[in-house]
Amino acid sequence: MRLPVINHAREAARFGADADRAGWHDATLWSVRETRDRVSRAVPEWEALREAASRIKEHTLGRLDEYLVEFEANARANGAVVHWARDAAEHNGIVLEILRERGAHRMVKSKSMLTEECRLNPFLEENGIEVVDTDLGEWIVQLANEPPSHIVMPAIHVRRGEVGERFHRRIGTAAGMTDPQELAEAARQHLRARFLAADASLTGANFGLADTGGLVICTNEGNADLGVHLAPVHIASIGIEKIIPRAEDLGIFLRLLARSATGQLCTVYSSHFHRPRPGTQMHIILVDNGRTVQLGREDFRASLKCIRCGACMNTCPVYRRSGGHSYGSTVPGPIGSILAPGTDLERFAALPFASTLCGSCADVCPVKIDIHEQLYRWRQRAGEQGELPSSKRWGMRVAGSVLARPRLFRASGAMARWTLRLLPRRLVYNRHNVWGRSRDVPDPARQSFRTWYLRNRRA
């Protein structure tokens, strides 16, 4: 069954229809961007850090196979079991097999976008495993069976009243709760019981350290640590591109990550896992799922440098006003728009067009991914492969013919200026005038620049 083609513009319009929510979403994410600016400006060597991080990632991609082999050897020497998964199905199968072998049925999960990508939760639930997402934002969206809308702030699209409603419906808290403090306390108590009852824990990983075989997981809530330290088996899923060469490289990455993501100086917990707790098991699953294919794309491989900070989402004017769900991809926003088309160009062709190409994303990216340039390149690919969204297709064709014929171009310009001057407003802002829906059409000039030039400068 082919998944439907994503119509970002339609979904964005749906999001924007709730002006209250959309306005709050926009303003809140922009203020996260501003916090990020403040803390990054306080680091005099910020640009040097970005450059170093970018080069370390580029270097690693050039020797990724060697670093993965080194990581595996060191992780195994530490007592971890290392698995390799070519795709999502294999990854999910490995997780299930580990759980079955341990007789585990109640798993707690800390945040992992990779497992979202692999659709792990529904797969495990179909197979009789109870999965609880313990990151509060992830749990809030899990309660409503919806995907996260932001990779760092999964429930940014949910208002406090809605959270209260979900808690009331699903865990029996009092109706009408809206205070975040009270809601978070209710979540703490409820999830604590799940932590204590869990017989397995699964985490993602922010970084894998090739030289030590360790994993680093960054959280503010402590849910990764609480889950892992109480359960007899720890499964860690990590994309192959998350490996970095040396533990000391964390000095650079941990200085960049939280500042870029939320404007914090660092996350509350930066946990380093090397060996399983005595008497328990630690499994690491290295996942490809399309990453090696992206690695082979010269134009797009730099997207694999991503450390999943979400800074590009916070700054993107389109993301802020359309919400993560409008992208229909596991990872939304600017970075999602250069990753998703690589997995299914037909389905995600609209995403690279959900952009003004302002370049703000590339500006804030801690590892200097040329996001805006890749967005443009994906547009060209979409055009080449006949995947242009229909709204663009005939518009591009018409524009192309007009722009190629100087006399036709001049005549069209004159007609447009004349029309705008003379037509009543309600005819200008008709239903075909998409631009004019929330913008004023510019005032028409009295004459074209060419006419002015011929009259005033040609001598």
Added chain:
Amino acid sequence: MSSSRDAILRAIRKNRPAASPLPDPLRANEFDAREVQLRFASVIKQIGARLVDAERAGSVERAVQSCYPNAERIASAVPEQVAGNRELRSVTDPHELADVDLFVCEAELGVAENGAVWVSESRIVHRAAPIIAEHLAVVLDRSSIVPDMHRAYERLRVREDGYGVFIAGPSKTADIEQSLVIGAHGPRSLTIMLV
């Protein structure tokens, strides 16, 4: 599965870009210990943690008592400094620590740029202790405070411990409408006791 491993490695070798060099490490300057300690103190306040000078309080035990007068069940990984009333060494299952009000341990170093302290497995007896307790108090030698994360990694040998963690404040979340709540799943407070 070796076949998946082989397939993935083969695909990488076929697709990877040309090699590029690792950048030179960023240069670390000399630092002034006193200045760094002052910076640490100011950042600690920013991140919602508390800083207490144990020497001025008289002793670590006195500092703990004044900060946590209502703590009933206290587990201490530094029994020579804080007595505590939960014998950590006799705990076999970390679930037994679920009712601990306050856990006291020692940190190996502190980082001034972000207020983080490094807590390692060898100093906490049980990995779950610093995360499962309602409150956390950490003893820190002020001379072990370094300016930034680069310096921290220069001093640490992270692989030596099966588990270690940088802790920068009490647990928190802003997942509900970006409203900051202190005390998410981990401890509701963090007190650094400087010695």
